[in-house]
Structures are given as structure tokens and as C-alpha cells.
Amino acid sequence: MTRRVPPRGSGCVLPESADVPDSFRKRVADSYERFATSGLPENLEEFLLEEFALDVSTEYAGRPIRNPWGKASGQLSMTSGQVREDVEAGLGFVVLKTVIAQDEAGEQSMDAWAIREARMQVEKITGKLTGQPGWTVTWKGRGWWQPFEDYLTLIREAREISSHAAAEGSRDATLIVPSCKYHLPAPGEAEWKTAEYEYSTQRFLEAWGASSDEPMPLEKDFSPTLAGSDLAAAREQILNWLHEVPALIRAGAGDQATSLRVGLKLFNAMFDDAFQLELLDLIHNGESERRPDFFIYGNRLFDPAWEFDGKVGVAYGGPDLSARNLRVMSAFTSKDEPHPRPQPRLPWSATGDIGTGQMAIEYALRGATSFQLHTFFQLPASEYRMKSGSRTQRAMHELYFHPDTGFVVWAEHLRQQSDSPESVARVADLAVHIGDRL
């Protein structure tokens, strides 16, 4: 069994090794070995509850989900076949690839983003901040490049697959989440193309079958589209986007606004941590109609000098990404900050270099209630101990059951520090409770 060393950056608060009884670790190791050949149990959540007294139910966008694991938006959630595999593997939620918004006439102001990826490269990376080894995926593509109608079909099919599987297995459905890149004016541009917000949002809601009883979560993808802009202007513009976009999406939904939950996927801008905190403050502190319902943090880092396939400047992930995200979210949630952080905080779904249960718990201790992964679902087969089943199942096996870095041992570590270590632990509650003491 390989020891997967977690990236240790300036942000980590957990010790190197989980403080759990040897007998507990041994039981986890047995499950790890057994499931590596037999495959994961049919109802994993029930197994975790019965065997380890762990309740992994949690929430995403304020909606209940049966476990915290999700597929992050990207190349691995573009087809109904991919969604089916994730539903079968039992993910709590799947965020579909980002589509580029359009208006009724099919105009897309962000069409430069509707580019097919030429090549993706999964490669090892050493964190510049942490010196730790990890993985990143480099590529040149951007958003959904097929017709918009095909994306609506994907939403419909994904919803059907998920509800069908839930009915068959009598368990909660995998939550399906569309993702969209709407028009964002560049610095100096005043006009917002609201027709794109209206047309696209309404089509998503229809395809999803949203209602106020069952609202549709939607992720708004912001990516650094400001290359070449004057830096000060870029800062102003990013703040302006975050201020305007939630209300524009809700207005776009018209009388269906109550059937929608708006999430902003914040990215790591090329400025300092103070700017990231300014973004987080802004989305929490606005008037209620301007606030998103939830947020996702934090999408990739950008290296302006990295060249890939003739393109200079690429987004990347790995240990530096988690180190930065954890550092910023520690500062955001710290009680020691000079100015008070907002209470309550918006629901938060974490993304960025989550490749172990331990890393997921680091994020949970800073308030994340769900984890969305891309890179870890894309590693070479040799990186997973389980040799059969889909890539998602193999990844889940590592994430839960690795005896040193898995979610089960680290959840137990939290339970051992709680006030009532004997009772069944709901990991999401434990993390909030213990995170508040940090």
C-alpha cells in the first residue's frame, strides 16, 4: 500500500497523522484492502454508518446531499455516459461542463470561450510554495463547444439518469448542477447583455424541471478573462462583476427566480490574498438580492509564463492551489481578523487539489460542506489501488478508505476531539464545531 503524502502547505491545520486508535485504523485498512478487489459496497453511506458510525450526509447550495463528493465542472462531465458513471459510483453531486450563455437569436458575446480542447495533459507538479508533489491538468480548451441545445439535452438526460437511479436504489438522487459563463463586460464596456442572462437561465430551468419546491442550483463560472487589461481596471471590473451578476441571473429567471439557487465560482485572481478576501467580503456583505445563494472556492492559479502547445499563460492546480485556498479561507474565517467576518456565512463548496480525505477535511474545517474535484478523477490508473470499476469508484475508494489519508480516519480524528466521541458523528457538523474552535 503506498503512503500518499498530503501536500503540506502554510494553510494546513491538521497534524501529519490522524490521532485515532490503532484498532480503528486497522478496520479502515481492512476495508481498503477488501474493497480494492471486491468493489465498493452497494450503499456506501449505510456501510459507513454501520461500520464506522459516520454520517456523511451534508449539503450543497443549501440542499441536502447524501455525501460531500462531487465532480467539478469540466471535461469529465460533458456526456450522459460520464454522468451515468458518476451516478452509479454514488457521487453526491455532479457539476456539468460550463456552457457559454446565448440569447434567443443564438448570439454569444463570450463565444471566444466556446473552444474545443485540443489536448489535455495530466502531469506531476511540485508546489512552488510547498515543495510538495501533486498533479495538475494542463489544456487549451475553454467552455462547451457543441450547440446550446445539446447542453439542454445533457441537463435533461442527467436529471433522468439521476432520478431513475435514486428510485431503483431508494436513496437520495445525485444532484445535477448546470454551469454557465454569462456575458461579462470588459473594462471600459458599460453594457450588460441581459438577453443572454434571460434566455439561457430560463432554458436551464425548463430543462432541469426546477420548481420552488425543488430549486435548481446553478454555478456561474468566472474565469480570468482580463489578460492584457490594465491591472487596476481589472480589479475594479472583477468587483463590479461579482456585485452585478447574482441579481442579473435572478432577473433573467423572471418569475421563476424562486426556483433557482445562484452560486458564484470564484477564481484566484492574479493579485494578493487581500484582494481574494475583498471578493469574499463583497459576496457576503451586499444587499440580499445581490448576494449569491452559495459560492465555490477557489478555481485554479494562473502562470503567465507557462507555455503549453504554443500558448503562453496557463491555468494550473496542485499543492500551491490548495495552499493558497486554505490560507485565504483561514484568514476569511479567522476570529483574529481585524474586521469582523460576516455571520452567517454563505454555503461553500470547496474546489482545488482535493486528492485525499485529509485535504477535504482541511477545507471542511474552514466551512466547506462539499468537495468538488476534477484532477483527482483524471489520474493515471496506477495511482488508484482499486484496479476495477470506473475511475470515479476508484477515486472514491482512495478518498474514503486510505488508512492514512482517507476521509474515514480523518473524520474519526475529528470525532476523537469532539465532546461526545462515543456517539454517531455527522462529519459536516463535527467540522463546523471543531472548525469554530480553531
Ligand SMILES: Cc1cc2nc3c(=O)[nH]c(=O)nc-3n(C[C@H](O)[C@H](O)[C@H](O)COP(=O)(O)O)c2cc1C
Ligand atoms: C481540463 C479542465 C477543464 C475545466 N473546465 C472547467 C469549466 O468548464 N468550468 C469550470 O467552472 N471549471 C472548470 N475547470 C476547473 C475545475 O472545475 C476545478 O474547479 C479545478 O480544476 C480545481 O479542482 P482540481 O484541483 O480538483 O482539478 C476545469 C479544470 C480542468 C482541469
